[in-house]
Amino acid sequence: MPVRVDDAFDDIAVPQFGNPREISSQAHAHLRRLINDGVIGPGTELNQADLARRFGVSRVPMREAFRMLQQEGLIDVQLNQRAIVRALDAGEVDQLYGVRITLESLGARITAGHITAEEVVEAKLLLTTMRRTRRDRNMSEWITAHRQFHSLCTARAGDPLARIILSYSERTERYLRFVQQAHPDSFAAAEHEHEEILAALVAGDAECAGSLMAHHLSRTATRVLADLAAGGDGPTVRQALAMARGGC
Structure with a gap:
C-alpha cells in the first residue's frame, strides 16, 4: 500500500515562492529535489490537492508541477489527482x-x-x-x-x-x-x-x-x-x- 506523503512527512519543507508566474516550476523543482534526495521515497503517494494546500498555492500550478515530474519519469500519475513516486529501475x-x-x-x-x-x-x-x-x-x-x-x-x-x-x-x-x-x-x-x-x-x-x-x-x-x-x-x-x- 502506498505511503501518503502527509502521513510520512508531517514536517515536509514548504518552498518560498517568488515570481507568481513561476510557481509551477518552483513547486516542481522543490518536489524534484525532495524525491532525488530521498526525502520523499519510492512508493510514496502524492496528492495534488493536499500539496497545493500545504504549499499555499492553487491546484493549477501543482498540476503542472506533477506533469513535469511525470515527464521526467519521477512519478506515475493516477486518477483523482494522485501520483506515486516511481521506484528505482x-x-x-x-x-x-x-x-x-x-x-x-x-x-x-x-x-x-x-x-x-x-x-x-x-x-x-x-x-x-x-x-x-x-x-x-x-x-x-x-x-x-x-x-x-x-x-x-x-x-x-x-x-x-x-x-x-x-x-x-x-x-x-x-x-x-x-x-x-x-x-x-x-x-x-x-x-x-x-x-x-x-x-x-x-x-x-x-x-x-x-x-x-x-x-x-x-x-x-x-x-x-x-x-x-x-x-x-x-x-x-x-x-x-x-x-x-x-x-x-
Missing part, C-alpha cells in the same frame, strides 16, 4: 545512461579545443568546490557544482543538443544521488576523471575527451546496475560505451 538506468553517454561524449568532442580560457578557470573552480563539498559531505552543493562542470564540458553544443543533454543529466540525477548514499567513498575516483576530461578538452583532443566522458558516465551507471540488478548487464550502456570509445 535497472532498465531505466540502462536506457537513460546509454543515451546520456552517447550525447554527452558527442558534446565533449564538439567542445574539445574550443573551450574558452574563462570557461577553463570556471571549470577548475568548480572542481575545487566539488573537492571541498565532498570532504564536508555537502552533497547537495556537490551536485550543483557537478552539473555546472558537465555543462562546461559540452559548452559548444548548441540547441537542441545542449537542451537534450541537460534533460538527460537531470533525469539521471536521482541515480547519481543513489550512488552517493550507497557508496559515499566512490566519488574520490571521479575527481581524477574530471581532471582528465578537462585536460583533454583544453588540449583539443576530441577523441580522448569523448572517450573519457563516456567511461566516466558508464562507471556510475555500472555501479547502479550492480546494486539494482545484482550485477545485471546493461546492454544499452555497453553499446553506447563501445560507440564512444576512442584511442585514449
Whole structure:
C-alpha cells in the first residue's frame, strides 16, 4: 500500500515562492529535489490537492508541477489527482545512461579545443568546490557544482543538443544521488576523471575527451546496475560505451 506523503512527512519543507508566474516550476523543482534526495521515497503517494494546500498555492500550478515530474519519469500519475513516486529501475538506468553517454561524449568532442580560457578557470573552480563539498559531505552543493562542470564540458553544443543533454543529466540525477548514499567513498575516483576530461578538452583532443566522458558516465551507471540488478548487464550502456570509445 502506498505511503501518503502527509502521513510520512508531517514536517515536509514548504518552498518560498517568488515570481507568481513561476510557481509551477518552483513547486516542481522543490518536489524534484525532495524525491532525488530521498526525502520523499519510492512508493510514496502524492496528492495534488493536499500539496497545493500545504504549499499555499492553487491546484493549477501543482498540476503542472506533477506533469513535469511525470515527464521526467519521477512519478506515475493516477486518477483523482494522485501520483506515486516511481521506484528505482535497472532498465531505466540502462536506457537513460546509454543515451546520456552517447550525447554527452558527442558534446565533449564538439567542445574539445574550443573551450574558452574563462570557461577553463570556471571549470577548475568548480572542481575545487566539488573537492571541498565532498570532504564536508555537502552533497547537495556537490551536485550543483557537478552539473555546472558537465555543462562546461559540452559548452559548444548548441540547441537542441545542449537542451537534450541537460534533460538527460537531470533525469539521471536521482541515480547519481543513489550512488552517493550507497557508496559515499566512490566519488574520490571521479575527481581524477574530471581532471582528465578537462585536460583533454583544453588540449583539443576530441577523441580522448569523448572517450573519457563516456567511461566516466558508464562507471556510475555500472555501479547502479550492480546494486539494482545484482550485477545485471546493461546492454544499452555497453553499446553506447563501445560507440564512444576512442584511442585514449
